[in-house]
Amino acid sequence: MSTTTASASAPQPTHRPLWRRALGFNLLTAVLLGVGGYYLGWFIGHQISGPSFNYESATDENDVALLLAYFFGVVGFLIGLGFANYPLSRLLGRPASLREKEQEGIGRYFGLCTDHKVVGLQYLVGIGVFFFIGGLNAMLIRTELLHDTPTVVGPNQYLSLVGMHGTMMMGMFTSGVLGPFANYFVPIMIGARRMAFPRIESLTFWLLMAAGFILTSTIFFGGFPTGWTGYEPLNDQAVIGMDSYICFFALVGVSMCLLGVNMLATIMTMRAPGMTWSRLPIFVWSVFATAVILVLAAPVLVATLLMASLDRTIDTSFFIVGGGGSPYLFENLFWFFGHPEVYVLALPGFGILLELLPVFARKPLWGYRLAVSGMLGVTLLSFFVWQHHLFVSGINADLRPFYMLSTEIISIPTGFIFLCVMGTLWKGRISFAVPMLFCLAWVFNFLIGGLSGVFLSDAPSDTGTHGSFFVMAHFHYTIMGGLIFTFFAAIYYWVPKMTGLRFNESLAKWHFWLMFISFNSTFLPLFALGMKGMPRRVSSYAPNLVGLNVWVSISAFVLGFSMLIFLFNAVYSLIFVREPAAANPWHSKSIEWQTPTPVPVHNFEQIPVFDADPYDYGTPLPLAGTQAAPAGT
Amino acid sequence: MGVGTAVALVGVLIALYVALWATSFPQSVAATSASSGGSQLTLETVGAIGPKYSPSHPDWVSYLIKSNGRWVHSTIYTVPANSIVHVTIYQYDSPTGLRNPFMGQVQGTVGGTMTVDGKTVNAINPEETSHTFAVPELGIFVPLPGVPEEAKNACEFAPCEGAAHRTIKFSFRTGKKGRYHWQCFVPCAAGYINGNGGPMQTLGYMDGFLDVV
């Protein structure tokens, strides 16, 4: 579809009647084609599988039908949005073009838009919606855990809630920082006008949205009982709701891989003159490191899920012992993806943290090279540690010392980040704006998460804590206490730039303090619960643990309430009050704050030329002192 | 503004729907009091529940309980604490066989026995088992023999009054109050791997609660 609608004049959406505007490649068309595709796939599936195989396929338990329905639904959805238009037009010989729908007002946020800033905001809202859905699941889980036998939530639904919560959070937050903030700010930070592949950028967003919708639809198909790890053979036993999980993660895997490719291509090839690797903002480095993992690990997930779906539909036996397969294969393949995946969650948090600390400590980033080596070290080592999830699984005992060693070693580059944090704060002039509060909380939370990880990497200690609430506490501290806190730091820091509006300060402070205190109150006792013998993913537990669980549940409700405060703040400040923010409220020297608000469509009038990294804070020490301040050290 | 309110309303409705879905249980049915003292549970196991009782899964195996003369599709049974419970099960399904033949021995009942069509036994051939009634937390494991495949007048859908069946009777004692789960141990879920998926893992079919009150 060609790109011109209104050309030089400002967009005037009231020109055409509503029904004319509704025609064309937009979200409405996408939904209609998606639904049509769903029913087409369902019909084809029943034709293929109904009369043949076992009689399950003739009733509602037809995995082939559901998988095809989801597939055609997603294809229809994407075609409806207009993603097939450019490839088709090129196939037909039409000239290349870069831009689609970048100037149409609010409508461009609801469709395919090649402006990376629009995609960034789309991601922020889209991921926010699914974050709240995952959070509601968590509230239901904690309500059930007030009782020691299944009382409020049925046991089937409980497992589905646990699975949906974990899967939704993991799937959404792999792109949680890269999606909103890297898409928006990496081109600006490196002095580019766009990402390398703008249409793919938009595709990754809409794939994620389709995936999220598919996952929530699992409740119509009976849910899935495996938790987010989807272990075989339980995976194969499950009803058709399991296919929602498979489809979700496959789409997320594709989205992750494409997002990583886009980031890598952009950072490697589109830096402005003077933006050498050693002047790259540390946030961009973290995006780079994350993108490497995304590109290498996500395809393994997609392949694994394909195998699982083949086991479920055409009775292959990749993972079924009776047919010659092995559940170990699934565990290994899944965790070969799954462990680098959690570093996908950790690295952007490091990046945001180290990007914001210099601004609020008014000092340059301390140990830039050390931080970069830390991130790249984590990236490399993350592929060598996955079997620590299988310490008690009966893997060959020769392997365990190696994986203990590699897991212990990965804490060395992680420690570099802590040293850089401490060095940046040293003798700084710290101001406590809300983004900085979240960054400081990260230090405490990730420390606890990281130290508990050292316990878990020790196989004898892991014997007691594997598969228990201790592990839950560990990863909630690192992922929620780490990534989500920096996610909110980034929101409070950058949304004034993205929207030109400011948040209500006191509501933000309430959000922070309530969240920090209730977060620790919720997850710190989980270490004790794990050590006292409570396994994961249970709704029946020992009666003597009721007291602790009640405490945790109440804290979790307060945590949920703090999120509502944030939601209220966001809606109130950004939709109702709309008070303009200052141009550079944090006095940051980073280039995105030197651009006008709103950032123009093409980012810069002229491509900037860089001569230093963005950490030019601090008073230089006298010449006779120990350290000069050359750029790029 | 209007759009915002509509979005918020839709959000609240969705949250309510999810909460209702999450908290739905089959209804609780109480055991009737037996004339000889204690209480009586009358159950049946069928090969296919049928579209009348389960529009979404008509082909799933299931338990039903007799309540007030009607067969009710539920697996949550309430029995009194510290008393004796007499159970009568009308078994209409064909055999599948146990994955663990250990469950072929009757355990946890009064006398460690059950009567099958009037004959008292303490174990049955594991290959002939169709379902079990087991309450692992109370140590109760009762294998239920199947109706032979070639039997005439096999039952199609529940309720199976008058079709070919086996009658199994046994009794067990309850102790203190609590919510205990009960389940089948025969992999009777047709078409699912290991026979353990689908109805074997869904409350209301081959799994339930024994609420001792």
Added chain:
Amino acid sequence: MSEPNHARRFGVIWLVATLIATPLAILLLGPILPPGNGSEQASEQVTDNTVLLAMATPVLLLVVIYLIYSVICFRQPKGGALEGPAVRGDARVQTTWIVVTSLLVLSLATFATVRLETDYGSGSGSGPTPLTVPKGPKLPVQVIAQQWKFTFRYPTYGGVETPHLVLPVGQMVELHVTSLDVIHSFWAIQLGVKVDANPGVDNVAFVRPTRVQTFEVRCSELCGIWHGAMFDYGHVVTPSAFKTWIHQEQVTFAPATKLLPPYSTTYVPNPTRRGE
């Protein structure tokens, strides 16, 4: 106003805190650390946990005290716009940090490896061919995990299968854990044993119970709807009580033993799917 020597101040505060807190952690928390002293392996795990705690405490204190210190001492005065010194790194500090953290981590890894192997897997599932095997007589006990109950088979007592686990105190037990359907995990909490049950796999672990007690057994790998309800209570009893019990079980479960297949380290029961 002269700037106090922050490095020295912080260093002293941290050192004092470490010297107080670490012994306190070891002495007060060490004895109550899980999994307790129910078996040799559990006691070894408690020691390992104590060592880990002792190494984690100074690190925890370092970062937390630093955080509090910097938040108090390195503030921007109200309404001020001061900047800190433009220091971008310190090679000495970085090198020291790298060396110290590497040493810490490598010593922990070595320690853990040595403990794992000298303790015969430390109660964890070591697969069909464990690296180190204890010498001397071992009582083989098979744990069969199925959806959703553990049953236990004693091959040296006629292959009798029982629904409850009873072990003699002081006796090295060789656990063979396998599953009949999906992945489960046998977790004998107070004995410090956790062994995944994989279908078609014989997962071996060693444990020597050291106290007469009742212990809790829970499944610790999600296996379906009743994963949380898949628990049991096991007992460690005196050797004579064990003999009495096992002979009683052989009598009680004689009908079942007749129905069972011969003892094997793995089973692949039928059906794979119903109707096949």
